[in-house]
Amino acid sequence: MPEYLMRLVQVHESFRKAELQALAELAGVDMEFVSYSEDSPFCIISLASPAAARALITRSILSQAIYELWGHGSSLPALHASVLATSPPHWPSCATTSFRFTLDSYRGSRSTASQTTLIESFSYLPFTGPIQMRNPTHSFRIFEDYALGEKEPRYLYLGRFIADSGRQAKTTYDLKKRSYISTTSMDAELALVTANLSLAGPGKLFYDPFMGTGGFPVAAAHFGAVTLGSDIDGRSIRGKEDGKNVLGNFKQYNLTDHYLDSFVSDLTNSPVRGCLGPSPLSAGNAPGGWLDGIICDPPYGVREGLKVLGIKEGRGEWRKEMHLDRWQDEGYIPPKRPYSFEAMLDDIMHFAAVTLVEGGRLGMWMPSANDQDIELDVPTHPFLEVVSVCVQPFNKWSRKLLTYRRLPSNSILTSTTPWIKRREDPGLVHANDLNSFRKKYFEGFREKEPEAMSSGPLAEDAAST
Template sequence: MQYLIRFTQLHETFRLAEVKALAVLAGVDLKIISYSNESPFCLVEFPSDDAARAVIERSILAHSIYEHWGTAETLDDLHITIKRDTAHLWPLYVEPSFKLSIDSYRGSRSQKQKVALINSFSYLPFKGPILLSSPDNEFTLFEKWALEPVPEKKLSSPLEVHFGRLIAHSARDLISTFDLKKRDYISTTSMDSELALVTANIALAGPGKLFYDPFVGTGSFPVACAQFGSIVWGSDIDGRSMRGAGGKKSLLGNFRQYGLEKSLGGVFVSDLTNTPVRRARILDGILCDPPYGVREGLKVLGCRDPEKDVRSIERGKLMYRDPAFIPPKKPYSFLAMLDDILNFATDMLVDNGRLSFWMPTANDEDQEIAVPTHPCLEVVVVCTQVFNKWSRRLITYRRLPDSDVDLSALALRKKQEDEASGRSADDLNPFRRHYFRGFKSEQELLDTATLETNQLQI
């Protein structure tokens, strides 16, 4: 059966990824018939209303889904299509209450025009009462108008029209429920509620699943996964971000705020390269937003110069057991961190488990950071949120069963493990280097340096 999804016109590259992931999670077949990032309307096929409802009721980026009754370029053609293709459905809706509404995308209609449009469907033999609130069936005429037409050349009719019967609304109300402005404890890097929930959906968070965030911070991703029924864990190299001020102003306080504390398995202080987690393939999903190393260089536990190692024993006492002990840290390669995330996911995820993490990159192709790969992980989808001169991508992988792994590629990777080179934060992080150069090309930097030299000589 054909259905019409009414998306929100935001985060366009995430929309299909979320819907496809939810179809996998619900175990239903989904076929995309027509879709464009430029339109909020998507025509799909589901086996039944229940299947369509199961997917959309978990969606964050969709508004609703409708049983598709017709699509055309003009209203007259739409009426012809409806009369030709849906007459066999009309007897189902003769007696129940109903409502017919207008949704004009990029356009507007006066009340008089809306009434005229509704009356144009008078050939439908519906005899039940018209209820504006909670009707048994709700039908909607969708209009897609041209983008920002010049006032004196305003089109007299929309570019496209659709008609359908409402099946289900989405879960977009959760965005408000988990809004960071209402949350008791956040930091400057807390992921906003909408994208945290979308990430959890794409990673297939669901009841009975085990999820982990190795850069947990204030817990945005674990909170989102817990909302969908998962049991969650987290860790962070900086324990202060998790502890906060205690009580409500803490990661645990965030879970208590939403009544999700029973879904929190626990959190602990650790970095990814020195983790106490036992390497066993038990996790259904790993979600994270790793540090980008822009405001300060990336760090991991360890000594910058092993030959000048700090003392581990002082006055006969192991220093790390001192409550005031602060472990030393050393610079960390951004690219090495990406590889470490993939290696960790390979060791921890169950078959078909998902890794979803955010990664920054420059928009300039010459400065773009390639999507990291691993023989044991298949890239499912790459979604992009574009800013000015840089973007951040949500990259999602699927853990391949061992029988599907290319063993020769795996052996080659292990043999050619990259070693971090350089000692400064910029040496170890190409994104940081480009960020502070304003994402200028090498030629632009050379031209600027030449101009400054000439000015000094003058």
């Protein structure tokens, strides 16, 4: 198949390949990676046609554009040799039309005179049409990839422009321009990437069980999905009296026709139901769902301990009776009890297993500590297949975007694993006892100690908090 050059953005590197794979699946195009490195913004892929290239790039957030690859090499002479060897079949379509050449130097630069000399070195191409810098029929770009500190490029490419990406959406939905946000609102760029990896699109129904101010539903709606959401705190949904609320965000972007509704709920007491079958998990009685996608950033329980609706054990029957009598009162706030972070992850997995359609996706964020002795395992479920694990690093901790695919029922092997994991009520335990990540967050993450310093005063001094 013909080869194409992707000009990627050099941010969120571990997300880029997963996004392209998801978009290829969504567009229904066959794509193969010929050359890819997280250290470079240049990626070579093979596709069937320019139409396939346009279908792939149109909604990409972590790419800039895609080009028909005319040649590449580790030096300028090697580039020219590659162009002469591979591009002649493309020459007739460009011979008499308007065109232009531009230069993209990554981690390097050239003087104006050097740029002109470089561009003129391609004068052997048989183009007789006019040079037109604005809106030409064909736009060619020379790409240079420099190593840090080097004065000469380590690799060069020549490509004919095919199409721009959908990265402008990052600016459209920038949180600085959004009317209603909170301190925990997900960055717009990553919210859009999450929607891409979860295959949000027209004709699909997406749900966020921790919607907050609605960042993920807005991102899914941008790509054409119908969205709904819920949150344990209704105040985040209702917002303020001046119209700054979740619905106001959809109005701001003219997406109200993609907003189904929202409601107050927690994941363990949700009116959202799947098609439940018998308790043993097996291929013959697998549940069927109705949601095409679930995208969420569950609370990490750092600012305050995780809670779900309910009354703590040991607080007395009179408290239960009091709430049974008052639940319809105006301004009523239901009681909450401590909730384990690990139990929440399991509950999300089960919820996705029974509500997603076959092939539907779950995109879920979770925290992960770096270089210390507590690491949360990637949750698993027999009905869900891990598609990708993307990492956003910070200092001593990071967070992962986990993407899962709901497996077809006929592909699931018979198992005695129960669908629902019933855990003992945590009672009056402290929030830190239910959340190892929260405990480490406040204690201070500690780097792993070298074996030679596993104990003693030097080891204590070496540990950073």
